[in-house]
Amino acid sequence: MTERRLVLTVNGLAASLADVPAGERLLDTLRWRLGLKGTKEGCRTGGCGACTVLVDGESSLSCLTLTHEVDGCAVTTIEAIASDPVGRSVRDAFEREGALQCGYCTPGFVVALTGLLKERGRSAPLEELLDGLQGNLCRCTGYVAIARAVRAAREATA
């Protein structure tokens, strides 16, 4: 069964993968098999949010997800987030507010916030959005600007 072919939709394109080891993580499939290096590896143990992607529209930690587990699913990474109107608003808000320094955490924040806004809709209170990003860490202490970007993205999608 391990040798079977996996078919994922990644950023709107079909990805047909043969011989994916059972223990391979989605994070590694994206970065090393598919060359999508926008998704970052921070801790690899679920503690930082840098590896966040959308699986069927829901934010997921790609370091804690086996690629076999998303067979048949649609995966969206930072590379394609702006092709979604909500994702574009989020990306633009981060850019306008200067909500990054080194940028390592940014793909995770942008994808996670896009997922939250899509899941919770226009009426989600700002506090709920900020709370929903607690699992994303930024080592450059850019949280004030990030919080500004969250507010701006929320207003832009409302």
Place this chain on the structure above:
Amino acid sequence: MDRLRVIGPVAELEIFTPGTPEEALAAIRAAPEGEVAVLAGGTDLLADLEEERSRARRIVSLRRLPWRTLDWTGPSLSIGSTLPLRALELDPGVRSRLPGLYEAVHAVGSVPLRHRATLGGNLARSAPASDLIPVLLALDAEVELFAAAGVRRLSVDRFVRASRVTAIAPGELIRSIRIPEARPSAFRWQRVRLANDISQLAVAVALSPSDRRWRVAVGGIPPRAIRLAEAATALGTGAPAEAAVRRAGEIAARAVPLVADRRASEEYRRRLIGTLLARAVASALLPREGVG
């Protein structure tokens, strides 16, 4: 010169994704015990594999089983074992009728983690630091175990044995968790970081509308979360007076086995018990729509 240890490649793993519970049990049975890992959300299992704490050679994924369910039947709630925690958290009924469960689920990991993590996985794992087990104890939850021979039910209190030890038998899978009634309830914890951290100590309380008595459970302690019957009795029936809450806190602080570790000292944990208990009781008594 010392030799580097050569680690077996993860490629030696195999994964099965059965479509029915019977097939899942067969796939588990076909592998030597100790070499098979059941995969629900995977949020713990993958960390184990990464850090080589697991000897699993075969993974049996439950993702195709029809157990991602959430069913209210009158006052009782049945939660499918593979339902992602996030679905539980976003259910309006859970939030209003079982606020303690909502708070505990909300306390687990982060939103993306809760999109995968499950209640069944948390129970099967039975970590002393589980934020979900204390509230399940306070809500008198039952585990429903599926086996070829049929289904059996066990209280969470009897299901959880010790750290990472449960009463699950070979050939059994957790199918669902049943909570008998909606209860005013609350879950309070203390941590260094708000998200993605392990609670230094946690307290769950619930007030049963049918017998008017409190349940108190404490988590974040080794070897497992426990119910505190004496402290619950000290709270009396219905809304307790301030002195009763204080007395319950003192009883709880004496009854709980505490240790010092890198997260907190024993003394700090002891003080936390009364504080968290008082906060939880106050929160459980806040008026909420649809409770009781």
